[in-house]
Amino acid sequence: MSEKLIEMVDNAGVVRLTITRPKALNALNSAVLTELEALLTELEKRSDLRALLITGAGEKAFVAGADITEMRTKTPEEARAFASQALRTIKRLETLPVPVVALVNGFCLGGGCELALACDWAVASDNAIFGQPEVLLGVIPGFGGTQRLPRRVGPAMALDLVTTGRKIDAQEALRIGLVNRVMPQAELEAYAEELTKQLAGNGPLAVRSAKQAVHDGMDQDLDSALALETSLFALGFAGSEQKEGMSAFVEKRKPNF
Ligand code: CAA
Numbered sequence: 001m002s003e004k005l006i007e008m009v010d011n012a013g014v015v016r017l018t019i020t021r022p023k024a025l026n027a028l029n030s031a032v033l034t035e036l037e038a039l040l041t042e043l044e045k046r047s048d049l050r051a052l053l054i055t056g057a058g059e060k061a062f063v064a065g066a067d068i069t070e071m072r073t074k075t076p077e078e079a080r081a082f083a084s085q086a087l088r089t090i091k092r093l094e095t096l097p098v099p100v101v102a103l104v105n106g107f108c109l110g111g112g113c114e115l116a117l118a119c120d121w122a123v124a125s126d127n128a129i130f131g132q133p134e135v136l137l138g139v140i141p142g143f144g145g146t147q148r149l150p151r152r153v154g155p156a157m158a159l160d161l162v163t164t165g166r167k168i169d170a171q172e173a174l175r176i177g178l179v180n181r182v183m184p185q186a187e188l189e190a191y192a193e194e195l196t197k198q199l200a201g202n203g204p205l206a207v208r209s210a211k212q213a214v215h216d217g218m219d220q221d222l223d224s225a226l227a228l229e230t231s232l233f234a235l236g237f238a239g240s241e242q243k244e245g246m247s248a249f250v251e252k253r254k255p256n257f
Contacts, residue, residue, distance in 0.1 A: 005032045007057070008039060013050040014196045015043060018057050025064035026056035028111045028143075030082060032067075033089045040092040050200035050207075052096055053192060054119065055103035056112075059185070062104040062128065063112025066143060083142040086111065090144055094118040095215070097208045099199050103192050104128045104179065109167070113178075114143035117152055120211065122178065123192060124170040125185040130178060131167035151218075153177050203241040203257045209233075 007018040017039060019026040026032075043049055056062040066086070074082060093100055093115070102108075102119035108130045116122045116130075124130075132145045140146060141162060150158035153176045161168070170182045183191045199207065209232040217225030236242050241257060248255035 004035070006035045006039060012200070013046075013048045014053070014200050015049065015051075016053045016055070018055050019063060020057040022056075022058035022060070024067065024069075025061035025107055026058070026112070027064050027067040027069075028086065028115070029067035029070045030085060033085050037085075037089040037092060040089065040096065043096060044092070049096075049098050050204060051099050051101065051196045052093075053101045053103055053196055054093070054115070055105060059106060061107040061112070062102065063109075063115055064107045065110030065112055065133070068137065079142070086114075086143040090115060090118045097211065098204075099207060099211060101192065101195060101199075103188065104130075104170075105185070105188060109133055110141065110145075111143045114141060114145045114148065116179075117144065117148040121180050121195070122173075123181045123183065123188065123195065124173060124179045125188045126170050126182055127185055128170040128173070128179075128182075129167050130170075130173045131165065132162045133165040133167065135163060136165040149178075201257070203245055203255070205239060205241050206236055206245075209236060 005020055007020050009016045017036070019028075019032060021027060021032065043052065066082075071079065071082065099121060100119040101121040101123060102116040104116055104122055104124040106125065106128055108116055108124070108128055110131075110133055113130055113132055132141050132149065134141050134145075141149075146158070146162060149161065157176050170179065173179045174182045181191065213229050213232050217228050220228065244257060245255045
């Protein structure tokens with residue numbers, strides 16, 4: 001049996017996926033993408049899932065991009081198939097019904113940055129480096145960067161990054177809104193644990209609905225998106241979660257979701 005490229009740890013519905021190719025700075029090749037898609041297919045089915053955290057093995061890189069060695073000899077047809085596989089996989093990560101956190105512990109370049117862009121949260125260590133350096137290799141981002149980056153940081157900054165290929169540090173990534181938090185590397189794990197605990201402690205259906213409202217609403221006109229919010233808000237009153245949450249408030253106790 002071939003060696004696993006993604007390690008999965010499940011802690012009461014908080015799942016951590018670690019891309020484990022440290023010798024290639026966790027670069028995404030087809031084998032990693034295949035494994036990631038298979039894991040996401042299983043995770044999509046789990047009603048007990050509360051949050052997903054994705055990171056890279058080692059202290060040097062989250063993911064340093066798509067695998068250049070594998071891509072080097074591809075024909076246009078093969079490149080299209082590779083990008084399609086990655087886009088499909090990354091989309092599944094994006095649409096997983098629970099919050100997805102990218103724990104960026106080092107280089108986050110090219111396909112790595114595109115992976116992080118599909119996550120709801122990005123938490124970076126203070127030594128993390130971001131960028132879309134594809135033009136330096138004579139290509140453009142192919143895993144969604146030209147589309148998700150402008151939606152996250154605005155078209156001007158996205159064009160700056162994708163046309164120069166320049167790398168930015170974690171503080172600049174925070175300033176432009178590419179990441180949510182920057183932590184000293186030594187505190188990154190503790191922060192991730194605290195964050196996932198917080199996410200997992202909230203009403204699980206409410207958290208799923210909140211994610212759905214933001215994601216689905218972004219692609220709609222404002223009135224349709226507000227109608228979606230109203231539907232999801234009302235739906236929240238159909239189950240036990242709202243009753244428990246509001247009763248706990250009134251009774252001055254912690255809710256037990
Ligand atoms: N693909 C394949 N292998 C990679 C890689 C990648 N994206 N990034 C790093 N590696 C490999 C290196 O080849 C090297 O392997 P060997 O030890 O066998 O030589 C190993 O990882 C360690 O890397 P370096 O020796 O280069 O480490 P460094 O500290 O000197 O530099 C770095 C680190 C700046 C991240 C540098 O490795 C680098 O520039 N990597 C490429 C980054 C990049 O261009 N990413 C975009 C890829 S294209 C893409 O992602 C397209 C897309 O949108 C689909």
